[in-house]
Amino acid sequence: MTTEQAKDRIDTLREELEAHNYRYYVEDNPSISDYDFDQLLRELQELEDKFPEFNDPSSPTRRVGGEVTRNFETVPHKYPMLSLSNTYSKEELEDYLKRIAKLVPDDMEFVCELKYDGAAIGITYRNGVLERAVTRGDGTQGDDITTNVKTIRSVPMRLRGKGYPEEFEIRGEIFMLLEGFNKLNQERMEEGLEPFANPRNTASGTLKMQDSSIVASRPLDSFLYFVLSDEAIADNHYTSMMKAREWGFKVPYPEKNYIAKAKDLDGIFDFINYWQENRHLLPFEIDGVVVKVNDYRQQEKLGSTAKSPRWAIAYKYKAEQVSTRLNSITYQVGRTGAITPVANLEPVQLAGTTVKRASLHNADQIEKLDLRVGDHVFVEKGGEIIPKVIGVDMEKRPPGLEPVQYIQHCPECNTALVRAEGEALHYCPNDMGCPPQIKGRIQHFISRKAMDIEGMGGETVELFVNEGLISNIADLYTLKKEQLLPLERLADKSAQNIIDGIEASKQIPFQRVLFGLGIRYVGETVAKKLARHFENIDQLSQASEEELVAVDEIGGRIATSVREFFTDERHIKLVERLKLYGLQMAVEKQQGGSQVLEGMTIVISGSFENYSRTEIKDLIEKHGGKNTGSVSGNTDLIVAGEGMGPSKRKKAEDLGVRIIDEQEFTQLITNA
Ligand code: IVH
Numbered sequence: 001m002t003t004e005q006a007k008d009r010i011d012t013l014r015e016e017l018e019a020h021n022y023r024y025y026v027e028d029n030p031s032i033s034d035y036d037f038d039q040l041l042r043e044l045q046e047l048e049d050k051f052p053e054f055n056d057p058s059s060p061t062r063r064v065g066g067e068v069t070r071n072f073e074t075v076p077h078k079y080p081m082l083s084l085s086n087t088y089s090k091e092e093l094e095d096y097l098k099r100i101a102k103l104v105p106d107d108m109e110f111v112c113e114l115k116y117d118g119a120a121i122g123i124t125y126r127n128g129v130l131e132r133a134v135t136r137g138d139g140t141q142g143d144d145i146t147t148n149v150k151t152i153r154s155v156p157m158r159l160r161g162k163g164y165p166e167e168f169e170i171r172g173e174i175f176m177l178l179e180g181f182n183k184l185n186q187e188r189m190e191e192g193l194e195p196f197a198n199p200r201n202t203a204s205g206t207l208k209m210q211d212s213s214i215v216a217s218r219p220l221d222s223f224l225y226f227v228l229s230d231e232a233i234a235d236n237h238y239t240s241m242m243k244a245r246e247w248g249f250k251v252p253y254p255e256k257n258y259i260a261k262a263k264d265l266d267g268i269f270d271f272i273n274y275w276q277e278n279r280h281l282l283p284f285e286i287d288g289v290v291v292k293v294n295d296y297r298q299q300e301k302l303g304s305t306a307k308s309p310r311w312a313i314a315y316k317y318k319a320e321q322v323s324t325r326l327n328s329i330t331y332q333v334g335r336t337g338a339i340t341p342v343a344n345l346e347p348v349q350l351a352g353t354t355v356k357r358a359s360l361h362n363a364d365q366i367e368k369l370d371l372r373v374g375d376h377v378f379v380e381k382g383g384e385i386i387p388k389v390i391g392v393d394m395e396k397r398p399p400g401l402e403p404v405q406y407i408q409h410c411p412e413c414n415t416a417l418v419r420a421e422g423e424a425l426h427y428c429p430n431d432m433g434c435p436p437q438i439k440g441r442i443q444h445f446i447s448r449k450a451m452d453i454e455g456m457g458g459e460t461v462e463l464f465v466n467e468g469l470i471s472n473i474a475d476l477y478t479l480k481k482e483q484l485l486p487l488e489r490l491a492d493k494s495a496q497n498i499i500d501g502i503e504a505s506k507q508i509p510f511q512r513v514l515f516g517l518g519i520r521y522v523g524e525t526v527a528k529k530l531a532r533h534f535e536n537i538d539q540l541s542q543a544s545e546e547e548l549v550a551v552d553e554i555g556g557r558i559a560t561s562v563r564e565f566f567t568d569e570r571h572i573k574l575v576e577r578l579k580l581y582g583l584q585m586a587v588e589k590q591q592g593g594s595q596v597l598e599g600m601t602i603v604i605s606g607s608f609e610n611y612s613r614t615e616i617k618d619l620i621e622k623h624g625g626k627n628t629g630s631v632s633g634n635t636d637l638i639v640a641g642e643g644m645g646p647s648k649r650k651k652a653e654d655l656g657v658r659i660i661d662e663q664e665f666t667q668l669i670t671n672a
Contacts, residue, residue, distance in 0.1 A: 006051045013044040017060040018158060025154040025221075026250045049619070052666050055610035058129050058157040062150055062612070063216065072143035072208070078169060079228050081122060081136045082304060084290060084314040093291070094265055096313050103310070104298045110262045111238050112271035113252055115288035115314055116223055118175025119204035121149060123224075126167045128159040128247075135207065147612075148207050149174070151216035156248035164247050165231040172224030172249075175284050176203040180219025190335055190444060191523045194361075194424060199285055211553055213614060214525055221284065223258075224249045236294045261294065272315055279317065280351045288316035321380045322355075323393050324348040326373055329360065329404060331411045335440025336520050337428040339407070339417060341366060343377070343389050351381045359386045362424045363406040372401035412436050432570060438472070439465050441518045445473040449524055450516030451505040455497035463487060473516070474574050476502050477581035510536070510584045517575075520561045529553060530562070532617070533629075536586035537575060541566040550629050596668060597625030601634050605648055606641030608662050616665070623669050631657060639665045 001009070020037055024030040030037075045061050048054065056062075087093050101108070120136040133149035135142040149155055152174065176199040184202070185195040196202040206218050227233060227240045234240045238261060245251045252258035257275075262268045272289050279286055292312040293299050299311040325346040332340045341360040348355055358379055360366055369392055371377070376396040381387040409416055410428035412435055417426040428434050431441075442461045446453040453476075464470045469483055479502065484495040508516075514537075515527035522530070533551045534540035540562070548559035565571050579585050602625045604616050611619070616639060617627045631638065631651050638644075638652050638659045652659055660668070 003051065003053075006047055007054055010044065010047050010051070010054050013040055013047070014056075014059055017041060017044065018156070021060060021063075021153055022156070022160065022248055026156075026248060049622070052610065052619075052670060057609065058150075060157070062157070063153060072145055074137070074141050075132070075134055075144050076141045077122060077134065077137075077139070078124075079122075081120065081139045081142070081171070082308050083139070084312055085308045086288075086314045086316050088316055088318070090265075090269065093268065093313070093315055097265055100293070100302055100310060104293075104301050106298070108298060109236075109294040110268055111241075111259060111292045111294045112262050112268055113225055113259050113290045113292065114223075114275065114282075114286045115290045115316070116173035116175050116225075117200045117285040117287040118173040119200070119207055120171065121145075121174050121207075121222075122169050122171045123149065123155065124167065124169045125159060125164070128164060130155070130157045143208065145207050147212045148209065148215045151212055152220045152222055154222050154250040158248075160248040161246045163243065165229045165233065168227060168229035168231070168233075170224050170244060170249060171226040171228065172222050174203055174207060174220055174222050175199065176206070177219045177221055177283050178285065179283065184218065187523070189338070189340070190440075191521065193521065193523075195359075211525075212612070217525070222250055224251050225290075235296055237292055237296065237299070238294050262291075276317060286317075288314050290314050319380050320351045321378050321390070322348050322350045323376050323378050323396070324355070326371065326375050326377050326389075328373055329366075329371075331407050333410060333412050333428055333434065333436040335437060335444050335518060337431055337434065337437050339410075339426040339428065341406075343371075345377070345379065348379070350379060350387060353381075355379060355381070355387050357386065358389045360389060363419075363426060364424060366404050366406065371404055372397070373404065374398055374401045410434060432472075435465070442470065442473055442476070444518045445516040446476075446505075447516075450512050451508050452512075453498075453505050454501035455494060456501060460498065463489075472574060474577035474581070477506075477578070477583075506582045506584070508584060510587050513578070513583050513585065514540075517565070517571075519565045521558045522562065526554065526558055531587055537579070538585075541572070541575065552629060593619070593622030593624065594669065595624035597623040597637075600625040600636040601628055602626065602637045602639060603628055603631050603635050603652075603657075604639045604641070605644040607643060608641040610662065610666070619669060631655065 017037070017040055020030065020032055020040075024037075041060065044059070048059065048061055087096060121133055122136075122142070123133045124131045130146070130150065132144060133146045133155075134144055137143060150157060178199060181196070181199040181202060188195050196205075202218075203220060206215055206220060209215055224244060225241070226237075227244055233243060238259075241251045241259065254260065257271070260271050262271060268291055275286065275289060290312060291314075293302060299309070302310040304310060326343055327346055328344045330342050330344060332342060334340065341362065343358040343360050345356055345358060358377075360371070369377075369389065371389070371392060376393040377389045378391045378393060379387050380390045406426070407417065410430065413428065413430050413433055415428050415430035415434065418429050419426045428437065431437050439458075439461050442465070443458055445451055446456045446461065464479075467487060469479065470476055479499065481495050481499050484490050484498060485492065509531075511528045511531035514531050515522065515524050529551060530540055530548075534543060543562070545556070545559045545563050548554055548562055549556060566575075575585075597620060602620050604613060604620075604627065607613070608616060620627045620639075625637075628635070631648055633655060635652070635655070635657045638648075638657055640649070640659050640661055649659070
């Protein structure tokens, strides 16, 4: 392929992929399969790798998210980012309407919108290209989180259509979809991590993460609700919104009644009542409705106070709560041995579902609530599948109830529980003998994101363990078809499938094997980082805590957990067996690159214009080099981007290490 052909193909692919993104994420009406989409994306990624001279920060491949290991820059808002005043009743809203009617005597039209419960963002576009995304901050200045916002698929990187101002800002809310939030929490609990409290905090926390590849993996979405420009776009808010929709933004859908015009209090209340009833059918959380004066001239007349515009007001819904009796508390044991207390409640209707159980999180939570079995408790439901107990109705407390005695022994195997200093959760330490832990670990190992063993599931694991065929993950590789055939419910074909699935799993890459081992705090992303850094199980298992924490984003808690895992004789034996059975215990060397960087130890520093840090690391490996974290006597080369620290530079200069910039790096690998 000539350079020119490559450029053409890259342009076509980018255009096509953005169009598919738009259909999928904004219109919710995809026209190709996920598989075909991935194929196109991969083709583009390969071309961009081969022809880095055509790299473009607004390419669809950038949505996957690289790493940014610098703090966010604080930038001023061009237009202050105000908040909204709140009302909670029809009377208050009526008063508000009367107040503004005095300031603007002509007829007024209102726009009703949902009040999305997430994090506010202001995004600037220049010549149709996403330039910068900034958090609200204190309203006058916020954090530049452009890299993270680019991972959100419903935020366009390039605009469609025409007629948009050369430069403008659009504001909206970034939030997390409920389904994804619940899935994320499920995964966290399986990894022995505390679940996140609610989708809103998770969304804003995610946006502030330094590693945008984690941001990319989380289900963030957006709705945009406010266009600001020095150039006139339309003479009212509603029309601007509909224009923004044509430019590719995800703006509230009139056809789903996410946005509607109203003439008066009654019209506004139709909208408020409709969503009061139906908010639980939405795939995201809202905490109210926002009412805006539609006409821009009237908005201007009304103006703003220091804190909020007078042309808009929020009507907030009260969180739905009920009170019901706490019948008992049960304790669940997870795969890592973590104990989760669960409240069993007298069944009660709440937000459209019957609630029987609620999460109690941990012992501290129970103590903080001063919970007693027999109490009437207040239960609240946000978007979470599992509702929360938020308090006790003290007036209804019958006399003589005893405070809850948190269990001291494992409900499954009766081993004494432990609780490490500073940890919120109790654990059952009997990891090799406690049935739910044994089964949980095997289930985790065979799961889709780990070894993805086809034909096996929770029930087969249960069966095999109960039948005494396996008691750990290594035992899977000793299974013979003849052993499975006598088991009930297992036909010849299914048994063969399982055996084939286990055999095939020997090709699963090292990072997933590592994730599958189920080391506490080693989730998918951490496993990937450790695998990339240490390259094989031997180097990883021998790494000291200092060497572990030297890896990007690996903290003390993870390091200790990894160290503990590999100092345990039983784990060492297990890993040895897995090795013997032929599982992948080292990263595969990248194929296809030149070997210009062969044998070189390379440090990258700062951030880059045309590559994410992950992309540079991949390129280094692809061309035969090795990427390490810190400058030392072994370092052969430093690729310096924007913002390389002065102390790093001095150290490099003292050691006489060659420093090259991004352009030189590109030349080095392209001329090879
Ligand atoms: S308009 C000048 N519209 O609520 C005010 N805000 O409590 C411009 N919010 O900071 C905001 N949904 O983060 C507007 N449909 C909506 C909204 C909305 C959620 C948030 C926004 C704002 C906060 C104020």
